[in-house]
Amino acid sequence: MSEELVGNVLVGQSGGPTAVINASIEGVIAEALNHDCIEEIYGALNGVLGILNEDFIDLAAESQQTIRGLRSTPGAALGTCRYKLKKQADFERVLEVFKAHNIRYFFYAGGNDSQDTSHKIHLEAVKRGYDMRIIGVPKTIDNDLPHTDNCPGYGSVIKYNSATVMEVGFDVSSMATDDGSCCIIEVMGRSAGWIAAGTVLAKRGNPDNPPHIILLPEIPFEEEKFLAKVKETVDAHKYCIVVVGEGIKDTDGHEVGADKTRLDAFGHPVLAGAAEELKEIIQGKMNLKTRTVLLGYAQRAAAHFASLTDTTNGFACGEAAVRAAMDGQSGQMVKIVRTTAADGSVSWSTGLQPLGDIANVEHFIPKDWISDDGFMVNEKFVEYATPLIEGEVAIPTEHGLPKYVVLEKNKVEKKLAPRA
Amino acid sequence: MSEELVGNVLVGQSGGPTAVINASIEGVIAEALNHDCIEEIYGALNGVLGILNEDFIDLAAESQQTIRGLRSTPGAALGTCRYKLKKQADFERVLEVFKAHNIRYFFYAGGNDSQDTSHKIHLEAVKRGYDMRIIGVPKTIDNDLPHTDNCPGYGSVIKYNSATVMEVGFDVSSMATDDGSCCIIEVMGRSAGWIAAGTVLAKRGNPDNPPHIILLPEIPFEEEKFLAKVKETVDAHKYCIVVVGEGIKDTDGHEVGADKTRLDAFGHPVLAGAAEELKEIIQGKMNLKTRTVLLGYAQRAAAHFASLTDTTNGFACGEAAVRAAMDGQSGQMVKIVRTTAADGSVSWSTGLQPLGDIANVEHFIPKDWISDDGFMVNEKFVEYATPLIEGEVAIPTEHGLPKYVVLEKNKVEKKLAPRA
Secondary structure, eight states: OOTTOOEEEEEEEOSSOOSSHHHHHHHHHHHHTTOTTEEEEEEETTHHHHHHTTOEEEGGGSOHHHHHHGGGOOSOTTOOOOOOOOSHHHHHHHHHHHHHTTEEEEEEEESHHHHHHHHHHHHHHHHHTOOOEEEEEEOOTTOOOSSSSSOTTHHHHHHHHHHHHHHHHHHHHHTOOTTOEEEEEEEOOSSOOHHHHHGGGGGTTOTTSSOSEEEOTTSOBOHHHHHHHHHHHHHHHSEEEEEEETTOBBTTSOBTTOOTTOBOTTSOBOOOOHHHHHHHHHHHHHOOOEEEEEOHHHHHHOGGGOBHHHHHHHHHHHHHHHHHHHTTOOSEEEEEEEEEOTTSOEEEEEEEEEHHHHTTOOOOOOGGGBOTTSSSBOHHHHHHHGGGGOSBOOOOEETTEEOOOOOOOOBOOOOSOOOO | OOTTOOEEEEEEEOSSOOTTHHHHHHHHHHHHTTOTTEEEEEEETTTHHHHHTTOEEEGGGSOHHHHHHGGGOOSOTTOOOOOOOOSHHHHHHHHHHHHHTTEEEEEEEESHHHHHHHHHHHHHHHHHTOOOEEEEEEOOTTOOOSSSSSOTTHHHHHHHHHHHHHHHHHHHHHHOOTTOEEEEEEEOOSSOOHHHHHGGGGGTTOTTSSOSEEEOTTSOBOHHHHHHHHHHHHHHHSEEEEEEETTOBBTTSOBTTOOTTOBOTTSOBOOOOHHHHHHHHHHHHHOOOEEEEEOHHHHHHOGGGOBHHHHHHHHHHHHHHHHHHHTTOOSEEEEEEEEEOTTSOEEEEEEEEEHHHHTTOOOOOOGGGBOTTSSSBOHHHHHHHGGGGOSBOOOOEETTEEOOOOOOOOBOOOOSOOOO
């Protein structure tokens, strides 16, 4: 332990929120309170934008109740952004702001881009000889960060999506009469198919259960093969539930549902979306009644059915980030490590991986976890994913709705002139 | 009490499932077991189709565990259908099947069409002098049956949808930076706007909370007014959450998103859907980043976040149907009756309404429950809807997913030749 570096903590959130990104922030705050060398605990509003604009809030001033409530609150309580630091002037501003507020510890929860940002800020601090600790906290429903067993947010999204697939399956199967029907559920995942694949858990080991087909962005979409598989399923069960990852591409590499020839007045392509496109194909070629579900943001915000395992790991990643910094580490990302006992039970711990190993590396589903026909994932995937959705989070409710928290956001006084 | 009519019970489910339609079936079974004049308790598979085809199962043979599990299982456990009895031959067949199986009690859970079907079967039985009791059990997420305070299924769908709007609101607001963003959540409701309106509960009394705009099928859609309202909202909050009922129509009465000029090979119109159409309008005219959520079947199947009030009322409607039949009633539908005490607390009971008063009457949102600008419902609606979502149903889980039940479906031996 080398706790000699006295100063303030800054924590921020970046990219798309997850159901558990606030649990990681709670973990950072809870652990930071344990260390005397930490004087203030600040939050950056809207990620690096908040750093550039000096928009900080005082997290130690929030009530304990509020900080505790972060564990089960969706969205990013500090706000997030998609802004990328690119110019050298941006990095200089970040360091200037850090110095002005004596920020000696920076924890940034995010996905690939955000780990890259943290890495670059770390290198800038080293270059300038500014003594500080920068630790990345993993976060992404996409589960596409390398080196970590899984990414906080992923377990919760596949738990909710799997429950939804189960429930839609109960609904559609109960309406299935001889003329058959189909339901296509579109989930997130633009390049990696982890989210779509995770809905295999809805089968609960029974191959007859939905989802009957999972379309992964990793596997080129072939219309004829797909229609044959839908027909085979409807012949067997009178209904068919298809889960599609939003980013599926045809054999020419074109996104399904992204007809770029129709542009609106601002030049945006008018996207039908993968599920709508598949619906048109099925109805148009098979005359089979087809409905769609597009979960969109609902899937990553569904804290009301989050995974306890995922939430606990998300919290642990926040805690571990602070402990690593106290140990003198910097330029590292916390990773989740799985240990499987002889009896098959799984336990979780955390480790560290250099940020340079994470940034801009995308982790895909191993090829041998995908079934031969490309329409399903196999028991290797199921073994991997099953422990991630274990346990439910007891959320407080009020008048029948979840009771989530909102930060007070007491602003920290600015010390610099606004950036140019 | 006139329990002299000895014979068998038949129960069936019709139309789109709800999260609590099985709770009503559980109520029928639980109450039927209390009466000695009831010999067998049969279920009709897929509603009236099961009657025409003599597809009955023995519900008394199911385990108590399974019947208990119906309370929190989505879909229609007996199967449902959209088939309508029209021909006189159909009604004759129904009565023939009833006689063959000594069906003296028929309970049918469904919406408008199904109550009409029950009414017609009742009239046919009376005409033929076949002594039996027919009681309708209300069911529909659309909440559009008259005379009943609310319809089982409605409270659960607006509870889940409101939680989803809240959660999406936490997500989108946390990403809101100066360039603004919009999210459109499409919910069911083709002609009545009860489902869309119900998401007002997500505001929890705070006008700044989402949803910021609710588009009801009852109010003609005016693009200019809508875009102005979106702009006003984004100017104030940096983001805007819109809830749209799938059946909204423009001032000419055309459904938004139903461009009937694009037909597929089978002549189906290629529907974009209301949310997609609104997204195109907003992005194309305001250059505002817009995403959509289409909850589809997921909203009516979301038993994992069902309303305890709704589930309890659904069960009570099943029980009440049997008790009414035991009292010698027939040709009635069970209705839910609300009693509001002086302190504002609400209690629930059941009553009866002649089926002839229900069939084909659609119940719309009272005009004075809708705000002047037509983009929101007011405190009268909130007062009505709030008690419907109270309480959560504890669902059993296994490996992180809900544990729902499936009936064994022991077939009852057929006694007739197949219908022509």
